[in-house]
Amino acid sequence: MxxxxxxxxxxxxxxxxxxxxxxxxxxxxxxxxPGQHGQRRKSxxxxxxxxxxxxxxxxxxxxxxxxxxxxxxxxxxxxxxxxxxxxxxxxLEQRLDMVVYRAKFAPTIFAARQIVNHGHIIVNGKRCNIASARIKPGDTVELGAKAKDMALVIEAQGLTEREVPEYVTIEGPKATYVRVPTLDEVxxxxxxxxxxxxxxxxx
CATH class of the missing domain: 1.10.1050.10 (Ribosomal protein S4/S9, N-terminal domain)
Incomplete structure (x- = not known):
């Protein structure tokens, strides 16, 4: 981890x-x-x-x-x-923690990794706790029963600073990874x- x-x-x-x-x-x-030299002239x-x-x-x-x-x-x-x-x-966009983040199941990528590591994510019907697991087009990523009511999940779904991209579709607590995106789609x-x-x- x-x-x-x-x-x-x-x-x-x-x-x-x-x-x-x-x-x-x-x-x-x-x-x-950051730090005491943060404001010095940049070379x-x-x-x-x-x-x-x-x-x-x-x-x-x-x-x-x-x-x-x-x-x-x-x-x-x-x-x-x-x-x-x-x-x-x-x-990089196929990583499980990133798909969880893109689906707005977590407010930050760090929180997404924590949710995965703690076993709150189900991939294609099976629990997966490996953040770096590679998700393929057509795979489904779902929140576990306990995760649906977690404060950080509810917070993430209410965030306005980012939207769910087109290569991920959402149906309630379940997301489907539609396709591997190109750089300009991310x-x-x-x-x-x-x-x-x-x-x-x-x-």
Missing amino acids: SKRQNSKYKLDRRMGENIWGRPKSPVNKREYG KVSDYGIQLKAKQKLKGYYGDVTEKQFRATYAAAVQMKGDTSQNLIGL PYPVKMEPNLVVEFYSR
């Missing part, structure tokens, strides 16, 4: 962007980075630095998955036919550059 130990919103400030589009993000008030960033930031931002958006998991996802994307950057996004609050991530790993 991947657990983010430090403050989640520090990533927002380090990136200088509200990467989850949340109203609570400190970037809405302070655009400079010119190298190509490597730009690629690294793109990787950290994308990895952070998906709940700060471990480097090992993220690299494995990239390796799988390389093996697939077609554009590697599109494949990478498609594989509702990122900020610009993601998976092509730079591909360049980072292919150096």
